Amino acid sequence: xxxxxxxxxxxxxxxxxxxxETDTALFxxxxxxxxxxxxxxWGLIQKSEKEYDFTLMDEIMEHLxxxxxxxxxxxxxxxxxxxxxxxxxxxxxxxxxxxxRRFGQRHNSCPNSPTYQKFAPLMARKMAERYGHLDNxxxxxxxxxxxxxxxxxxxxxxxxxxxRNKYGSLEALNDAWYTSFWSHTFYDWDEIVPPNALSxxxxxxxxxAFQGITLDYMRFNSDxxxxxxxxxxNELKAITPSIPVTTNMMGLFKPLNYFDWAPHLDxxxxxxxxxxxxxEARMALTHDLMRGLKKGQSFWLMEQTPNVTxxxxxxxxxxxxxxxxxxxxxLAHGSDTVLYFQMRQSKGACEKYHGAIINHGSxxxxxxxxxxxxxxxxxxxxxxxxTGGQTEAKCALLFDWDSWWAxxxxxxxxxxxxxxxxxxxxxQALYQQKIAVDIVSxxxxxxxxxxxxxxxxxxxxxNAHQALASFVARGGTLVTTYLSGLVDENNQAVLMDYPGHxxxxxxxxxxxxxxxxxxxxxSMVVNQGYPFFTQASYPCNLLFDVIHPETAEVVAAYGxxxxxxxxxxxxxxxxxxxxxxxxxxxxxxxxxxxxxxxCKHHQLHPLIAVSENVELASRKKGDWTYTFVLNHxxxxxxxxxxxxxxxxxxxxxxxxxxxxxxxxKDVMILRWERRRPSGSRTPSRTNRIGQNTEKxxxx
Numbered sequence: 001x002x003x004x005x006x007x008x009x010x011x012x013x014x015x016x017x018x019x020x021e022t023d024t025a026l027f028x029x030x031x032x033x034x035x036x037x038x039x040x041x042w043g044l045i046q047k048s049e050k051e052y053d054f055t056l057m058d059e060i061m062e063h064l065x066x067x068x069x070x071x072x073x074x075x076x077x078x079x080x081x082x083x084x085x086x087x088x089x090x091x092x093x094x095x096x097x098x099x100x101r102r103f104g105q106r107h108n109s110c111p112n113s114p115t116y117q118k119f120a121p122l123m124a125r126k127m128a129e130r131y132g133h134l135d136n137x138x139x140x141x142x143x144x145x146x147x148x149x150x151x152x153x154x155x156x157x158x159x160x161x162x163x164r165n166k167y168g169s170l171e172a173l174n175d176a177w178y179t180s181f182w183s184h185t186f187y188d189w190d191e192i193v194p195p196n197a198l199s200x201x202x203x204x205x206x207x208x209a210f211q212g213i214t215l216d217y218m219r220f221n222s223d224x225x226x227x228x229x230x231x232x233x234n235e236l237k238a239i240t241p242s243i244p245v246t247t248n249m250m251g252l253f254k255p256l257n258y259f260d261w262a263p264h265l266d267x268x269x270x271x272x273x274x275x276x277x278x279x280e281a282r283m284a285l286t287h288d289l290m291r292g293l294k295k296g297q298s299f300w301l302m303e304q305t306p307n308v309t310x311x312x313x314x315x316x317x318x319x320x321x322x323x324x325x326x327x328x329x330x331l332a333h334g335s336d337t338v339l340y341f342q343m344r345q346s347k348g349a350c351e352k353y354h355g356a357i358i359n360h361g362s363x364x365x366x367x368x369x370x371x372x373x374x375x376x377x378x379x380x381x382x383x384x385x386x387t388g389g390q391t392e393a394k395c396a397l398l399f400d401w402d403s404w405w406a407x408x409x410x411x412x413x414x415x416x417x418x419x420x421x422x423x424x425x426x427x428q429a430l431y432q433q434k435i436a437v438d439i440v441s442x443x444x445x446x447x448x449x450x451x452x453x454x455x456x457x458x459x460x461x462x463n464a465h466q467a468l469a470s471f472v473a474r475g476g477t478l479v480t481t482y483l484s485g486l487v488d489e490n491n492q493a494v495l496m497d498y499p500g501h502x503x504x505x506x507x508x509x510x511x512x513x514x515x516x517x518x519x520x521x522x523s524m525v526v527n528q529g530y531p532f533f534t535q536a537s538y539p540c541n542l543l544f545d546v547i548h549p550e551t552a553e554v555v556a557a558y559g560x561x562x563x564x565x566x567x568x569x570x571x572x573x574x575x576x577x578x579x580x581x582x583x584x585x586x587x588x589x590x591x592x593x594x595x596x597x598x599c600k601h602h603q604l605h606p607l608i609a610v611s612e613n614v615e616l617a618s619r620k621k622g623d624w625t626y627t628f629v630l631n632h633x634x635x636x637x638x639x640x641x642x643x644x645x646x647x648x649x650x651x652x653x654x655x656x657x658x659x660x661x662x663x664x665k666d667v668m669i670l671r672w673e674r675r676r677p678s679g680s681r682t683p684s685r686t687n688r689i690g691q692n693t694e695k696x697x698x699x
């Protein structure tokens with residue numbers, strides 16, 4: 001593959017042409033080679049039902065071609081035109097409260113609107129017909145950040161068709177939804193209405209009286225938006241079959257099951273906007289999820305801010321070095337691009353204070369511009385060194401959208417259950433072990449892994465448990481938690497001891513689950529037979545399973561309440577492996593101690609001994625390994641080189657045993673031959689990146 005692409009979203013349609021020339025000079029100075037354009041051009045191009053005016057878009061594309069810029073070309077369908085909403089109101093969404101939206105914002109098109117389904121793919125086709133011959137188009141960008149849910153009459157009718165295709169008969173549907181409860185049996189398809197605030201929900205959007213219909217509506221909505229993407233993609237492929245097609249995802253985004261979407265994208269791309277400045281583990285998790293959607297294929301970082309967002313209550317600036325550090329973190333976890341929103345800061349509207357490489361004053365001496373310029377220069381030097389490189393992981397974290405939807409829409413046992421935050425907590429503990437982690441779906445086989453972590457694996461479909469049982473039986477270690485294995489694919493309780501089909505593998509059964517306020521803590525008192533735990537007890541809260549061990553060993557017991565002394569953590573030998581069960585919400589320290597021991601058992605160790613503030617991530621390409629060392633801390637860190645390596649950014653060479661210092665918010669990219677023993681030399685390796693350098697002791 002070509003070098004790491006560098007640039008991002010550009011909106012020249014918002015500016016006079018003399019600004020374009022200013023931008024060109026600044027792009028060249030900052031080494032920006034790739035821009036995403038046309039994403040929000042629908043209203044400027046299609047001025048009425050039959051009038052398409054490509055004059056401005058032609059000028060933009062000609063300018064970018066002349067200035068030798070790669071283009072990720074949008075289909076312009078991210079927001080429909082005002083005239084379309086006025087003439088065809090079916091295109092407007094209906095919200096959760098049943099209110100018909102007016103024209104405005106951007107996520108405002110009903111995915112099941114006949115009008116949208118007609119005009120959006122037609123717009124994509126016209127873009128492909130007009131510009132598909134240009135050889136600087138590196139990808140098609142369909143729509144933008146698909147999201148939202150619509151409860152319109154058009155969606156209701158499409159939902160009924162979707163249900164007929166899924167169930168075939170009302171008898172099967174009534175059984176799946178358990179409609180004998182509250183006399184909700186359906187006798188005609190037209191009796192089914194979307195589950196919103198006016199029908200099935202219990203006072204708020206999160207909790208529903210009938211999980212079956214609400215779960216299916218979540219699945220239907222994800223499928224509806226996916227169908228929109230596919231219709232546009234089909235139009236593009238019919239004309240430009242060799243240009244890859246993508247759309248930008250949003251990471252840990254609840255409404256869309258990205259595992260279902262992934263097969264339909266030529267490559268994954270996503271937008272990284274973490275909620276705070278202490279989100280390095282969360283970002284690593286989401287990068288790993290994006291990589292995992294297509295079984296390890298590299299992805300694109302389509303958007304990030306170079307310094308600040310503008311959409312939150314408070315919007316802190318990325319501190320010096322953080323933009324560079326987070327950009328390299330994306331590359332470390334599998335991205336082949338560093339792209340931003342946005343190139344030039346908007347003049348008006350809601351994003352005028354959102355960060356950009358070029359500010360309102362068009363300066364090239366700002367901290368942000370100079371840092372981006374440094375990144376661009378470094379990426380030019382790195383070339384294609386690790387692009388397309390793969391991550392080799394022996395640990396997998398199971399992420400399941402159906403469990404996420406099902407567990408949070410249920411009325412009980414606790415409305416404080418947060419699937420996303422639980423996943424992040426378990427990933428954080430793995431992140432602290434400095435090992436590679438793959439994010440996998442419940443449909444995976446788990447072949448090749450030593451450890452599988454499945455927090456809140458609530459919904460176990462049909463025979464999905466068999467893959468986990470086989471994994472453990474052949475020597476793997478499984479870690480799962482409370483509320484796992486409780487429901488089937490229809491979100492109906494399994495009619496067996498909890499944790500359902502996982503029971504035999506875990507060697508326990510759960511009699512009751514206590515739910516208390518988050519501020520109410522119990523303790524997990526550790527059995528002395530497990531000396532790797534560094535504390536005698538750990539706090540736990542939220543949910544408390546009352547567990548009966550059958551074949552499992554008791555690792556820790558509750559310290560108080562009527563279940564004092566009963567198990568809260570168990571370990572069960574199963575075949576050649578073992579399965580752990582955690583019956584309450586454990587704290588970070590417990591999880592860190594547990595995973596440190598499990599990783600040691602499987603001989604999974606970090607390549608370099610580093611502090612908790614330093615992240616390690618590697619990509620393999622050919623005979624080479626590229627290890628990214630990222631210092632997220634605020635202080636200089638020191639480490640000892642375990643083997644001979646070359647650092648690609650400084651072009652320094654190190655020998656095993658060298659003491660190396662890494663500044664705060666700085667990064668190193670170490671390269672070594674995968675099968676080369678420590679102590680041997682390959683003199684030509686430095687020449688491969690352009691120049692010889694002397695070995696240095698600091699960085």
